[in-house]
Amino acid sequence: MKTAVVIGTGLIGTSVALALSRRGVLVLLEDRDVDAARTAASLGAGTLLAAEGPGAPADLAVLAVPPAHVAAALASAQRRGLARCYTDVCSVKAAPVADAAARGLDTSAYIGGHPLAGREKSGPLAARADLFEGRPWVLTPTAETGRDALNRALELVSLCGSVPVVMDPAEHDRAVALISHAPHLVSVLMAARLEHAAEDAARIAGQGVRDVTRIAAGDPALWQEILSANAGAVADVLEEYAGDLGAVIASLRALAEKGAALAPEASLALVERLHRGNAGVARIPGKHGAPRAAYxxxxxxxxxxxxxxxxxxxxxxxxxxxxxxxxxxxxxxxxxxxxxxxxxxxxxxxxxxxxxxxxxxxxx
The missing domain is CATH 3.30.70.260 (ACT domain)
Structure with missing residues (x-):
């Protein structure tokens, strides 16, 4: 890869541009917020894309825009002939590819992508060239995806130091609903309980609540876009979660009213939920992808x-x-x-x- 266009110079787009520039790729930057693009350029992420385009098609265009805007950005980029191949970096995959197909775009030159890396901060000033190193980067080819698009995307993943993972778009969306999108909402709802907490309660907050609420500091506007684009899959996960939560509440109410001695079923049900939590944590891969170790x-x-x-x-x-x-x-x-x-x-x-x-x- 010698040339690339990055459309969207927020945290992810600028980090991609910084990583590619560090590897000697000529990167051209574009953003509807010209100040953001200029900031990214000042950080060494690349140079601004001229109004007349790159002259010759770049090897790859990376669409670093919210999920709802991917198809429109792809349509604009293909109409201008910005690149030979196209990919995106948004966290939802099925809707953008369906939208692109509905618009009659050339989906053979496009492949969805999702680097599983980020920060609580946003914008180009939060970007890092090493943001993706060692992180999974999901690629979601379809039956229409051409070999050139897949190979360019794999090269992008390699240049950014990530580990490629190939998934079906719908499978990806169900997976991120479970391991990312629903957990974010649970974190937000837990953090919201602290908004009007007594000062003494906030003062003694320890590592447990810090761990649970850390990701709640994410940008609300960005997360509104993400959750809206994957709303059905997230709702499915939270519906099951609500059922589990209701069962736990019932057990706790029984224990509060009767005590453990008079409510053994409630006590056993609570212990079963706690054991299920242990089993779920054990499913999360440990060091180097090996089974989770007990340290x-x-x-x-x-x-x-x-x-x-x-x-x-x-x-x-x-x-x-x-x-x-x-x-x-x-x-x-x-x-x-x-x-x-x-x-x-x-x-x-x-x-x-x-x-x-x-x-x-x-x-x-």
Whole structure:
């Protein structure tokens, strides 16, 4: 790939452009918000597309626009002859390809795509050239997709450092409804419960509620577009979720009124739901796509000062222990925090001892 056009210079489009530019691809940028395109260009993502077009068709045009606008953007790009092949990066796949076919567009030169990467921030200033590295990038070819379009899309995925995953468009939409779109709404609804929470409750919010509500900080306008484009599949997931939630509420009401001794069925039903949660978490792939491993937490108290986290990592490295995962929780009103290192079970005891020897406070 020598040339590419990126239409839409938000977080994803600019990140794609930065990744391609870093690999030596000549990238031309276009956005209906000229200031956004200029900002992306100033970051080194490429140069602005001239009004008369690229001169010769680019190897690939990337349509980084919301799902409802993909077909219109594709129609405009094909009418102007911007590229030989086209792809998009939106999070819904069935509706755009159906819309493109209904408009009579050349779908042999188009393939849907969805990089599963993002940030809570939006806009070109939030973009990163390494945003997609190591992340899945779904491609959704149809029976009409030509070989050239598929190969160009695979090259794009490779240049961005991602891992290609091929799926059917409708299958993709059902999958993201389950693993992305519905979870976002659940996170939003949980976060909304905090809007009018008592000050004391908000002050003691810990890592659990932070984990559950983190993604609720996403851009509402963008998520309105995404959820509208995949509304049916998301509603299906939430309907099942509502049934589960209703059953849990019934169990809790019975336990509140009668107690566990007089409501054993409610207690068993609640435990069953908790076990199902364990089973579901176990289905999420672990490190390098392997089955999810059971790591042991090593909680460490750490001062909120420059270099302390690096010093902790260095101590773990000196102990010959690989940190598999970690969480950081800040202490309210105090210049300290709690870092929980997750390590292999065989290494936990040795790491705790070595850290304690070096003066770290390791909590049992």
């Amino acid at each position: 042991v937490p090593v909680p460490v108290v750490i001062s909120d000062a420059p270099g302390e986290l690096a010093r902790l990592f260095a101590a773990a490295g000196a102990a010959g222990v690989n940190i598999e995962d970690l969480t950081i929780e800040h202490s309210p009103g105090q210049p300290v925090g709690h870092v929980t290192l997750y390590v292999d079970p065989d290494a936990a005891s040795a790491l705790s001892g070595r850290l304690a020897e070096r003066g770290w406070t390791v909590q049992a």
